[in-house]
Amino acid sequence: MKIVVCLGTGGVGKTSVAASIALAKAREGAKCLVLTTDPALRLRTALGLKEGLLEQRVPVDEAEGELWAALLDVNATLDEAVRLYAKPRDQERILQHPIYRTIASSLSGMQELMAVERMDQLIRRGFDNLVIDTAPARHALDIFDKPVLFADFSDSGKVRLVSRTYKFAEALGLTSIGRSALEVYGRVESIMGTSMVKEILDFYSLFHPIAEGYSDRARETVALLRDHTVTEFRIVTIPDKALRDARFFVTELKKRDFATSMICVNRTWSHAMPQSVPQGFANELFDWYSSVSASHQRSIEKLRETFGTEIKEIRILSELERDVEGLDSLRRLADQLEPVTQPAARP
């Protein structure tokens, strides 16, 4: 199995590029799946998918191979993890817990944690190629850092000890004794409020078996991403941001020992220019296009100068007139990514 991870800041067309990489791989005969961890469900629009399904086969032509798409639904992934890994008697208590509901309505961290859980679910499903579209931000790399932090947290014996002592003291009606015995903890309570701290500890004592299983799986998944024979990272950017994005992501990836294989400069204005242009508004419009296009070319030249030797491939993708929507525009993008040598017959 091979994994491609697409990284980039917002608005660069990461999701479309990820989907077209997957399409290009499928055309080469691989059974391929693209996973978007983006909460905005843009992949669905790009692939023309039905609503409601978290995983479905994309209706490409038979000659184009087998392409699947999966969305990351944080709540569904979390619910599934609870059902799979919690003790049956704890399941309902977890699902009804106020902290669990707060997690569900909050974005802090869960997106990142569940992305890796979802990747793990999919890796076990026997695809030849997995293409992953990460959340749109410079902090996209959080999805590979946070699970490790979380694993450390759930391993922290102290938290378990506190929550057990707390429950024990509470059961005996000795809350204040329990608290004074754990002085720091008592003071934390005075800031955050007893209920908040109690709820969190209570929740994590329930959630602990899930977290433990999760940590093990997350460590395995991250190790797979670090294996250069399995995983390649592609940076997706646009001309105006290319140099800055590349500098940032190449450094961050290197720090984590991930392999950068390609920089895709998407949404480039590189269409062929007319020989001559009449006067009037047409001239104004042409000027506008060619100034933008020229600035794109300059940015790309700078990018090549800086990263041409370090990064194996810098790929320029022309911008389409409208948003990538539906399979036809994805095919146009895939053609630019991995040109088809023998075009597949399309009805």
Place this chain on the structure above:
Amino acid sequence: MTASARLIVFCGKGGVGKTTLSLAAGLRHAIDGRKVLVVSSHPLAELALAVSLEGLSARFPSAAPNLFVVYIDPRDLITELVNKHFPVPMMAQRILNSSIFKNLIEIAPGLKEFFFLEKLQELAERRNSDSSTAVPDYDYLIWDAPASGHFLGTLRSAKAFEAYLTGPLATAGAHLHRFLSNRRNIQLFPVTPLEEMAIAETLETVEAVAKDFQISCSALLINCASPMCSATESDIAQVECMRDSSPAMHFAVDRGLIERERRAELAASLPVPQVLIPRITHWSSDLDLLAKIGGQMDLSQFS
């Protein structure tokens, strides 16, 4: 007369130019001699990777002392809170260093977002309370909000704390929710280019904010518009004839026509004033770009 404590918010999909427009608006007001505080959602080191204000004091000497850009790190706020509760530094340090506390802060859902919002509210309200006694700290408070999903998640943390918890944070949550639900406190400027997915996300966000917080948007900022958006019908007819003369013209004309269509649809689905910000084609530095955009963007008419 008390100055109205308005929080100006630029929101929208990732990559639509929220940061650029926030800074451009801030620069414009600062050039006019107003004190501006731009609250960025990017840590400053990260922001510096994306945009640079180099040369500000040389080119806009009047603006330099007036323009402030800050990033509010929720971790600092938490440290501040602990220090306030425990005036004995040793005790405060002990708590901050304890692994239980650190873990609780990291894991507690929505906690960081919540502290951030509280700080924002404090900044907005301080201006109000100070205005009777002293010169206000700043004339404009601009929040360069995070991308749509995270923006809504941040706003909703106030509501979640109020709804699911009891204790001091729940009380603060209720207070914060009241502040956010008062349209006199917030001026919302969604930013979008004329692209389908960015528009869809903008409409969803605007609808969610209106539903959860009863805040309506002041104006829609249309970023990176094609010159065809503001062209006359006869100009459009001229370029339409040229459409097939080359791939470049084909692209430019098609794009322009699509943008015109979308702009009209947007006017129907979101009946608020539209501010058209053309795509800038020539700029010598980031600062130059911000000044050019700021020059195209007069938002004072909406206050």
